[in-house]
Amino acid sequence: MTVNKTSTFLGTAALASLLAALPALAQATAAATAAAAPAATPALTVNKGDTAWMLVSTILVILMTIPGLALFYGGLVRSKNMLSVLMQVFAGFCMIALLWVAYGYSLAFGGPTDGSGISAFIGDFSKLFLNGVTPDSISATFSKGVGIPELTFVIFQLTFGAITPALIIGAVAERMKFGAVMLFLAIWFTFSYLPIAHMVWASGGFLFSKGALDFAGGTVVHINAGVAGLVAAIVLGPRVGFLKEPMAPHNLTFTMIGACLLWVGWFGFNAGSNLEANGLTAQALLNTITATAAAALAWATAEKFIRGHASALGAASGAVAGLVAITPAAGYAGNLGAIVLGAVAGLVCLWAVVTLKPRFKYDDSLDVFGVHGIGGMVGALGTAIVAAPSLGGFGPLTDGAYSIGSHFVTQLTAVVIAVVWSAVVAFVALMIVKAVMGLRVTESAENDGLDLSTHGERAYN
Amino acid sequence: MTVNKTSTFLGTAALASLLAALPALAQATAAATAAAAPAATPALTVNKGDTAWMLVSTILVILMTIPGLALFYGGLVRSKNMLSVLMQVFAGFCMIALLWVAYGYSLAFGGPTDGSGISAFIGDFSKLFLNGVTPDSISATFSKGVGIPELTFVIFQLTFGAITPALIIGAVAERMKFGAVMLFLAIWFTFSYLPIAHMVWASGGFLFSKGALDFAGGTVVHINAGVAGLVAAIVLGPRVGFLKEPMAPHNLTFTMIGACLLWVGWFGFNAGSNLEANGLTAQALLNTITATAAAALAWATAEKFIRGHASALGAASGAVAGLVAITPAAGYAGNLGAIVLGAVAGLVCLWAVVTLKPRFKYDDSLDVFGVHGIGGMVGALGTAIVAAPSLGGFGPLTDGAYSIGSHFVTQLTAVVIAVVWSAVVAFVALMIVKAVMGLRVTESAENDGLDLSTHGERAYN
Amino acid sequence: MTVNKTSTFLGTAALASLLAALPALAQATAAATAAAAPAATPALTVNKGDTAWMLVSTILVILMTIPGLALFYGGLVRSKNMLSVLMQVFAGFCMIALLWVAYGYSLAFGGPTDGSGISAFIGDFSKLFLNGVTPDSISATFSKGVGIPELTFVIFQLTFGAITPALIIGAVAERMKFGAVMLFLAIWFTFSYLPIAHMVWASGGFLFSKGALDFAGGTVVHINAGVAGLVAAIVLGPRVGFLKEPMAPHNLTFTMIGACLLWVGWFGFNAGSNLEANGLTAQALLNTITATAAAALAWATAEKFIRGHASALGAASGAVAGLVAITPAAGYAGNLGAIVLGAVAGLVCLWAVVTLKPRFKYDDSLDVFGVHGIGGMVGALGTAIVAAPSLGGFGPLTDGAYSIGSHFVTQLTAVVIAVVWSAVVAFVALMIVKAVMGLRVTESAENDGLDLSTHGERAYN
């Protein structure tokens, strides 16, 4: 492997200029409306019921990641790579948690809230290591006058920052170096997750100001991770033996457990994103049940028609597709809207996995793009529709009215920006990592399995 | 297979007339007391602590079902049927969740609350697709003036409606067609679960008015499902090789995980049924710990004496028996009452499984009747006793007094009604399904295992 | 086996006199400050948000034990002993839950709160079977005027009492008689856990009065259990074949699931120990994330340098070490303090397991001492440092100042007392059990595996 220092520098420079150049796009008119982002408004009252709910939601999203996502992914690989997947998710979670405290929260939610200059695209360094955030600091919620301890917002958002890079792991499973995975996730988290989270969720963020709707992270989390996964899968190239030898999931029981824990944890993800415990939280939770149920049944039923068998893996995959799609719409969709959105996502993601992927022959090992990328797009665009009050939704009114068309355009803009941004960052990050340490394990290590070759252990004895 | 359309029609007619005929039994004196059922009493105040707790309880009951129940059952079957069990529970949960939103909630909790006419037995169609239920709607709790968002009541009750049919799956495991399971559960849910839930829990419900005590669903959930399981096991007939070849559980670790998650989720089930977060909720939670602990130890200890070995499966089975038995009594029993009730349930259910079942040779694959049916009866009848304030219980007083005898008679009435109702509905439903699509897979499919023959996949590779 | 009744009596007498003799050490000046222990102060207001949070925390600690700890331990043994580990943890939890209600709560938190006489060392029998504790009873929290239902305190503390003995099981795995494990845990719980919990946490307790800092149980839970585990491992002697035949973990996937559930449940353990849902609770939760993440990465990275492989089991073990170490400091440490404390604990526990244990050749099967004992000491002593406000901590001020030195001495005193107390009680308890029924299964039973020989079943078929 030739370590190409020049390309590393070029890559880093490209990333830096990406961040630096984009503020030019910022709209001077970025709205300064009240935001999810913490602001020490004096009049905010904290209710311990909300606090309790945010603590629980945080814990749920962690459960969703470890062991939820780890098991969902782990069951799908061959047994010789089981621990490598568990370890990548586990260590990835640990690493991002520390980066979040170090600078992630500050870059995502620190800085001016007026969207001036670069602040439309990224926060600042004012809250490095949670500087100034004490147990008494308060963040605003979506309800006027209602606050929650800022630390609950910090930990809740930490879990979002941690699960998003972890999602990408499914695309590179069974062949990437452990160190390379870690470094790649760290770079991508810094240059793609943080700015996009800032743009969409921070007061004054570029997309936030444009009115992009993303209740719990369809764009920030799923499109973002799905696209990075696709790029990584293509750059890495397929696993040895891909499309030649059988690579059947080694333990679908673990995958099913993982899918169930993803679902359970996702209630914290989606309903927690309301930042309060009220009737709308219950609506978001209900939508997260019904959209998912509809998607699981849609996928399994379609499989029955196409292939003759409704599979358990199909139902689980459909459920995840539904969860992804309802994520941006969780608090905006009405009952019927959620069900329809879920069903559509189930069918479209099935198509992406069964038809789209084989056509292009990229080896997205565990279908991160097919489920999270595509499902995220269905959700982001569908949100514009199902949020319409005329369709039973709870979308925000502009001058007393809700225009599906204009919301659709905004959502599409957000999707395009996230796709391009994430793809560019992922590609450059991979080039850097390749230059620094190489991306893939040796072929013989891949044959032996990463558990033994990388981690020196085996899952089952 | 001969599709007998006539019998289908007869069956459907029988079900319909069952529902239609029963109101004649309704007591004109049905009490119109404040109920768990939502009623938009203007003076209700919502506390976010209660809301947070109801959200959490909902999530816990989902955890209890998927993956809890799915794993508990799945570990007990042979590995060739693992995914079929996971899939039936998973897809069953999805289907009922959608039916609940479509008409389940309306039929269970919609309609007049005065118990007039048919409303003593079933709700109406006023809340189809949650018509009129908004994030601002409020439901009453058991405390005067205290409300919770109606949507939290909707989702909490959704989980009860979903787990109950899923319990039945254990009785028909390893041999029933997937489509037949789904159709059977849908019919049984509609004609047995919904009316019994209405009768017991809705304001004006027939058994509610009679004062039947069922804190969290001993009758509605466990007797109901246990009896349906027994009927289904008998109608289906035994598995190929039953009592001839070994059918040892393929993975008791999964069964133990499942038992633990059932227990953990059951706290939401039982303590959540208080609809508030207060001292009585903690009492219900404590009872759900101690009754279960006593039952697990009682079963395992008795096994040690009978068979020479205290088995892990015995402890887990005992725990479930204890959970079932304390369910109706969770908020009524005192500390000692809960422990005694649990221990008795552990012993009685052990007897049901070890002595009763072999005597009648029905193949209730995973002992749904032995544990849920019998345990539910022990609990329902025992509640009359342990709820007595003289025994440390918290049962409701009538004219300042608590009569164990009269409560026992009421409980017995409720048990008998549930047994008969559920048995009739289950039988007719099975006949309908048999006529429509047949009940069992072919013998060769059963030999190959349902995972491969029905779902086209294997759990372990 | 010779049952030596005399030695049994001597042992019991020794334990009794240990308890009786120690009050002499009690400081007359034991502070009578407001305490975590319940006191029916009339002015306490209960907030349902706090109540909801305490209910959730209780459930989380149960999840942490069953299935969390059970799986973490179970995955590490050979498959022939899997069920025995699950069963010991499960049955142990059940047994202690009942003992807690019977007399545990009373001995830990009953009696005078002024530390007079024996009350500095142990509670009394005033609350046997929760006598007098009703759904309306209220316990004080750490905030003036804020109470929680006493029953939530009872159940929360129940889970602490139950998990502590369960931790010891890892040290005696794969060779101890089931009955002997149960009896040993019951005796040790009574004579070591209860007095130490009382001394550290009850108002008027000996160490509480001295100002020992133990937010969530570093001394009470981890040092206590770790030392008992070491003593038990030594007294029992090594497993047949120890250091001769391979005893590789049979299923590291279960161990990883267990580690994740331990972590998730530990949030209830640590953040629940604040007894309220507020900003400090979020801080404790954050510390429980970051210290753990730092420890997991520290252990795995060190392994990479020492052995060439960063293992998944290493990351999981490191995580547990971090969780143990942050336990006493959870609500006292600031952000950086928690990270440093975690990283140090990861490295020290790695040393204990890789270097210390082999040197002394005791067979602490699953490293209870190496991780909980040593990690607990690192945490207890480290708390004195990281709690310092000058280092960003939240430790209590004395006369407006925080002295690391004097706190360190207090912490060291608490550690020494716990080590000696637990070791003596464990040793005597083991001698009693040995005399009554013997400690180890026969060699042939050990060869066959405890699942078959003791429980009459096998985990996998």
Place this chain on the structure above:
Amino acid sequence: MKLVVAIIKPSRLEEVRQALNSLDVHGMTVTEVKGYGRQKGHSEIYRGTEYAVHFLPKLKIEIAVDDNQSDAVVTAIRESAQTGRIGDGKIFVFDLEHVVRIRTGETGAAAL
């Protein structure tokens, strides 16, 4: 002595064991194997990908017998393992030169 080896369907093990018991053959060794033959496999689909499964689960039974028992054992297995459906398996007979019982050191027919 002979070693009789039979590849059978897993579900026939119990019948075979009983058939051999009635011949007073009380020793055998069983291995889980996968078989490939005229019996066709099946295909499994995981997400989008289809896998052809050519190998089916079978059991291999090995029985060491005295020369004169060999035919009876072969017949007993053939009858008890037969279902008449494709994939029933094969019986192979080998010459066995030497047998030792590890526990006692006995050799030849006495070791069986």
Place this chain on the structure above:
Amino acid sequence: MKLVVAIIKPSRLEEVRQALNSLDVHGMTVTEVKGYGRQKGHSEIYRGTEYAVHFLPKLKIEIAVDDNQSDAVVTAIRESAQTGRIGDGKIFVFDLEHVVRIRTGETGAAAL
């Protein structure tokens, strides 16, 4: 008849199956085994303890063939299973006295 037994690396199974197919050999029985030989094992470390793993996963393939096919089968296996790296395995050939097809009772070459 002969029984050809080959110990091969698991990853070569598919090639071997295809090579045999092109010889018109359509039956075989496969067993998962562990092999010990010149190929060195590796060590695994769990917490502090290091385990030397001497045995490596291999597959055992058994093919009953008519005498005259035996050499062709051996050659086909040798070529398709070879990677040239240590641990490729062995081929053993045994004399097979008698074969029976359980389903039909056919014997000898007809039973293959």
Place this chain on the structure above:
Amino acid sequence: MKLVVAIIKPSRLEEVRQALNSLDVHGMTVTEVKGYGRQKGHSEIYRGTEYAVHFLPKLKIEIAVDDNQSDAVVTAIRESAQTGRIGDGKIFVFDLEHVVRIRTGETGAAAL
């Protein structure tokens, strides 16, 4: 050449491996099998149902050796695998016609 096959108790594998090593036999293939013989099984109870387990876990070791080594190998196994308790297992010796080392194509004793 001979193929020495031993059915042994799983716990004896390590002793047997070392005993063979000291004879300079450095190759063998091991299979997990289940044995049925004089050693009685046990019964397991799951909920109400009792299962008789007739088959006990054993290991099958196969060692190809040159004719003149055969006796020494048999003796070494017998001694190292013996516990003296029922169920210790059997040793079978077969004639081995032909051996090939896949990696090199060597045949006969050179292939071992």
